Amino acid sequence: MQAAPPAQPPVHLGPMHATRLRSLQALGVFCGFAAGAWLGGAEAPIKLVSPDISPITVSLIMVCGVFLARWSVPALVRGTSHVRSDVRQAPHLVIWAVLAGCMWAVANTLTIYAIRDVGLSIAFPLWNTNSLLGILWGFLLFNELHYAGWKRWLGVVGGAVSMFGGATLLAIASSHQAAPGKATLGVLAALGAGILWGTMYIPYRKAYLTGMNPLSFITFFTVGELVTMTVLAVGYRGATPLWHELVSARPVLFWLMLGGFVWVIGDLFQQYATKYVGISRGIPLSNTNQLWGMLWGILVFHELQGGGHTVYAQVVGGSILMALGAVAIALSSATAREHSSWQDAAHREGKRYGVEAEYVRAGMEGRAYGSSPTSRTLLDWLLILGTTGLFIALAALARLPHMGISTGWAVALTLAMLSLLATCGIALWRTTRFR
Amino acid sequence: MSPSRTDGSCKLFRAIATDLHFWIPLTVLLGGLVLLDKLH
Numbered sequence: 001m002q003a004a005p006p007a008q009p010p011v012h013l014g015p016m017h018a019t020r021l022r023s024l025q026a027l028g029v030f031c032g033f034a035a036g037a038w039l040g041g042a043e044a045p046i047k048l049v050s051p052d053i054s055p056i057t058v059s060l061i062m063v064c065g066v067f068l069a070r071w072s073v074p075a076l077v078r079g080t081s082h083v084r085s086d087v088r089q090a091p092h093l094v095i096w097a098v099l100a101g102c103m104w105a106v107a108n109t110l111t112i113y114a115i116r117d118v119g120l121s122i123a124f125p126l127w128n129t130n131s132l133l134g135i136l137w138g139f140l141l142f143n144e145l146h147y148a149g150w151k152r153w154l155g156v157v158g159g160a161v162s163m164f165g166g167a168t169l170l171a172i173a174s175s176h177q178a179a180p181g182k183a184t185l186g187v188l189a190a191l192g193a194g195i196l197w198g199t200m201y202i203p204y205r206k207a208y209l210t211g212m213n214p215l216s217f218i219t220f221f222t223v224g225e226l227v228t229m230t231v232l233a234v235g236y237r238g239a240t241p242l243w244h245e246l247v248s249a250r251p252v253l254f255w256l257m258l259g260g261f262v263w264v265i266g267d268l269f270q271q272y273a274t275k276y277v278g279i280s281r282g283i284p285l286s287n288t289n290q291l292w293g294m295l296w297g298i299l300v301f302h303e304l305q306g307g308g309h310t311v312y313a314q315v316v317g318g319s320i321l322m323a324l325g326a327v328a329i330a331l332s333s334a335t336a337r338e339h340s341s342w343q344d345a346a347h348r349e350g351k352r353y354g355v356e357a358e359y360v361r362a363g364m365e366g367r368a369y370g371s372s373p374t375s376r377t378l379l380d381w382l383l384i385l386g387t388t389g390l391f392i393a394l395a396a397l398a399r400l401p402h403m404g405i406s407t408g409w410a411v412a413l414t415l416a417m418l419s420l421l422a423t424c425g426i427a428l429w430r431t432t433r434f435r
Numbered sequence: 436m437s438p439s440r441t442d443g444s445c446k447l448f449r450a451i452a453t454d455l456h457f458w459i460p461l462t463v464l465l466g467g468l469v470l471l472d473k474l475h
Binding site for chain 1: 446447450451454456457459460461463464466467468470471473474475
């Protein structure tokens with residue numbers, strides 16, 4: 001199937017300066033950790049939602065929040081005119097982004113069935129195998145870990161396996177109430193979600209090797225997400241029952257959409273991590289989200305209150321394993337030789353799709369390409385103000401359910417997330433100007 | 436649509452259709468949809 005590509009001007013990418021490579025690798029690792037914090041924090045608003053609402057509807061409302069965030073955040077950070085100029089350079093990535101969005105929506109829906117049928121303790125570790133699959137795809141398709149040496153291989157693969165073990169322990173500890181049901185289908189659903197998410201990183205890597213900005217990629221990614229999720233929700237619930245459920249969910253719309261918004265910030269960091277350290281390292285680092293989700297659950301929502309010594313031992317052991325795995329991966333950043341093989345893959349992509357060599361190179365180095373628009377347009381301000389207005393309106397309708405929440409811990413964790421957002425955002429700005 | 440633009444789109448779709456990398460996620464997506472249908 002890998003037929004000869006149409007004739008295109010040759011793309012030549014020279015080696016990147018060692019100092020620049022090191023700073024981009026460090027930035028990618030930092031983004032991976034920030035992604036974990038924000039993706040994990042996204043679970044918090046969802047915990048405020050009553051279980052009466054069907055999971056498909058919960059997913060659809062979250063995706064609506066995700067859609068708004070995926071357009072308004074790029075409008076705020078760089079302006080949508082950058083999206084247009086990126087699409088002119090690499091139009092094929094629109095199709096890749098929509099495909100990735102469709103995969104995300106199907107995987108997310110599968111996790112709902114997996115949790116229903118086998119419980120979180122079995123489902124979570126199974127779909128967490130996505131990072132192992134990401135390593136495989138990164139190696140096979142994008143020259144990641146080529147010429148990396150056995151120490152880096154051990155760091156990345158050993159780290160991912162250690163994180164998998166930690167994830168398993170945390171999932172077991174956090175789900176002692178889940179009731180196993182139709183085991184085989186549930187296991188298949190969880191594995192299916194892992195395979196979909198692990199394979200979804202092929203479009204991610206494709207985009208970032210070719211030089212696309214993550215802020216541009218996500219705007220098309222979310223079209224695939226929203227369309228697929230809407231089709232699934234209407235197909236499974238029926239249009240009228242779905243509408244009634246959405247109307248009756250008015251008091252929790254804000255929390256769900258806020259969860260989607262927070263999730264997008266985490267995903268954006270994940271995209272930058274993928275761009276600068278590849279999928280084999282970026283994805284396992286982002287999977288530290290489970291640690292953050294656990295922190296929110298235990299400290300703010302008192303989830304393990306009354307749990308025995310075994311449960312706490314599982315939490316501590318799982319957390320240590322995850323942290324050790326993440327540190328091992330963070331310390332195994334790509335060498336100049338490995339990075340040059342990434343450039344070979346970028347060369348191949350540029351040649352196949354006729355993308356300008358300088359655009360590809362500038363993208364990989366996080367530099368500006370050509371003269372880019374600097375001011376925001378009317379559309380950008382409409383997106384920013386419209387989204388802000390909608391969230392304010394939904395917040396006015398929102399009701400906080402009566403449940404024991406530790407406000408002090410919620411504030412502390414929110415501050416920790418915000419400080420990561422600020423420091424990582426400043427690092428991204430200083431190093432790449434959000435490229 | 437102008438002829439040059441149509442030609443450009445044809446080239447683009449040909450490049451995607453002959454890229455093995457494209458068929459891997461597409462196949463996985465279709466598999467996921469079949470699985471979802473069975474679960475439902």
